[in-house]
Amino acid sequence: MSTNGGGLPEPAATAKRFVDAVVWGEHLFVWDLLSTAGRDTVLATATARGMAGELADRLRSGTAPVDERDTYLADLVNGLRAELAGCDVDHLVYEDAGEGIVRALTPVPPGLGVPLPVAVLELRAVATRWFVERLSAIRPG
Amino acid sequence: MSTLVRHLPVGVSTTALALAWARQESAPEGATVLLDHEVSPLGWRGVLWPVEARDTLSLAVVLRPVLPLDRVDVLWAMTVAAVASFVTGSGGVAARTWWPDRVIGPDADAVAGVKLDIVLGPGMVRAAIVAVRIDLPTAGLEVADRVSLATSFGPALVAASEETVTDPGRAADGYSAGSATVGRRVRAVLLPRGEARGQAAAIDADGRLAIASSTGMRESLPIDLVARVEDLDAP
Numbered sequence: 001m002s003t004n005g006g007g008l009p010e011p012a013a014t015a016k017r018f019v020d021a022v023v024w025g026e027h028l029f030v031w032d033l034l035s036t037a038g039r040d041t042v043l044a045t046a047t048a049r050g051m052a053g054e055l056a057d058r059l060r061s062g063t064a065p066v067d068e069r070d071t072y073l074a075d076l077v078n079g080l081r082a083e084l085a086g087c088d089v090d091h092l093v094y095e096d097a098g099e100g101i102v103r104a105l106t107p108v109p110p111g112l113g114v115p116l117p118v119a120v121l122e123l124r125a126v127a128t129r130w131f132v133e134r135l136s137a138i139r140p141g
Numbered sequence: 142m143s144t145l146v147r148h149l150p151v152g153v154s155t156t157a158l159a160l161a162w163a164r165q166e167s168a169p170e171g172a173t174v175l176l177d178h179e180v181s182p183l184g185w186r187g188v189l190w191p192v193e194a195r196d197t198l199s200l201a202v203v204l205r206p207v208l209p210l211d212r213v214d215v216l217w218a219m220t221v222a223a224v225a226s227f228v229t230g231s232g233g234v235a236a237r238t239w240w241p242d243r244v245i246g247p248d249a250d251a252v253a254g255v256k257l258d259i260v261l262g263p264g265m266v267r268a269a270i271v272a273v274r275i276d277l278p279t280a281g282l283e284v285a286d287r288v289s290l291a292t293s294f295g296p297a298l299v300a301a302s303e304e305t306v307t308d309p310g311r312a313a314d315g316y317s318a319g320s321a322t323v324g325r326r327v328r329a330v331l332l333p334r335g336e337a338r339g340q341a342a343a344i345d346a347d348g349r350l351a352i353a354s355s356t357g358m359r360e361s362l363p364i365d366l367v368a369r370v371e372d373l374d375a376p
């Protein structure tokens with residue numbers, strides 16, 4: 001299924017909301033849309049790059065002071081933006097591939113073929129909501 | 142004509158001439174080079190000034206601000222604000238600034254563009270060469286007044302530069318108040334790649350563009366990191 005806009009199936013709608021939040025720097029929405037496993041993954045990456053474990057614990061538990069939280073989330077948003085750099089984010093089409101996998105496709109000019117995948121988002125349903133676990137950019141070649 | 146203004150009929154670049162004057166003859170602050178026909182009017186990021194030479198006021202002014210190196214970006218904000226104020230104060234259109242290098246009129250038409258070249262000394266700014274191109278008809282100014290405009294612009298820019306150094310907070314308030322960028326939703330295309338989006342919130346005391354998201358994330362963009370700034374609220 002390939003749709004865009006208001007009629008998206010829910011995983012694709014959540015994926016679109018996540019990408020839009022990244023693009024627009026809506027750092028709290030980005031954090032809110034990440035699943036627990038997704039948060040663990042990004043915090044593990046940050047810790048491996050030198051973030052103090054105590055800070056990671058505060059962020060994970062939601063007890064970090066606002067300054068600490070905002071500084072980290074700004075870095076996270078900019079890291080995710082770097083993943084999406086070069087994508088025409090205003091014209092992405094979100095395709096629900098089932099089992100929580102959503103592909104972000106970029107249209108190509110007419111006659112040059114089908115839309116090209118530029119990123120894959122893995123989502124997980126928890127209770128009544130979908131959350132993003134991972135965003136992986138697809139690099140040409 | 143003032144000894145601080147060198148008026149030439151043609152030259153490659155006002156910046157090159159002012160830079161040579163500053164370096165080789167110790168040009169004083171406010172020294173101004175005016176060209177009737179500038180062969181290579183390159184602006185920020187090497188963009189060619191698109192207006193015909195006969196309609197353009199092309200000049201470059203030597204400044205010698207006492208500024209630390211980490212504040213040099215403020216000279217861009219100061220210059221576009223000074224140009225907008227000068228255009229309006231000279232009887233032209235109600236001009237505002239578009240961060241970092243443009244002055245625009247009421248219809249968002251480009252009225253002027255600026256470009257700065259900074260000459261660095263040890264730990265300080267030795268000189269700043271401020272190139273300004275004003276589209277005189279669009280600015281509502283008389284082409285015939287080119288020389289008198291050039292003569293009065295240098296002192297106005299020097300005064301603005303002094304305020305930037307002595308009262309940076311007040312100067313920054315003026316940059317934001319006179320900016321058409323502030324308040325708009327913008328897309329900043331970054332170098333070497335990527336972008337930042339949000340609502341332009343302010344021009345800060347260091348001349349950086351602060352943008353904020355709906356969740357309060359605030360980013361402060363230095364000029365060197367930005368390739369261009371697009372207005373996403375433009376019709």
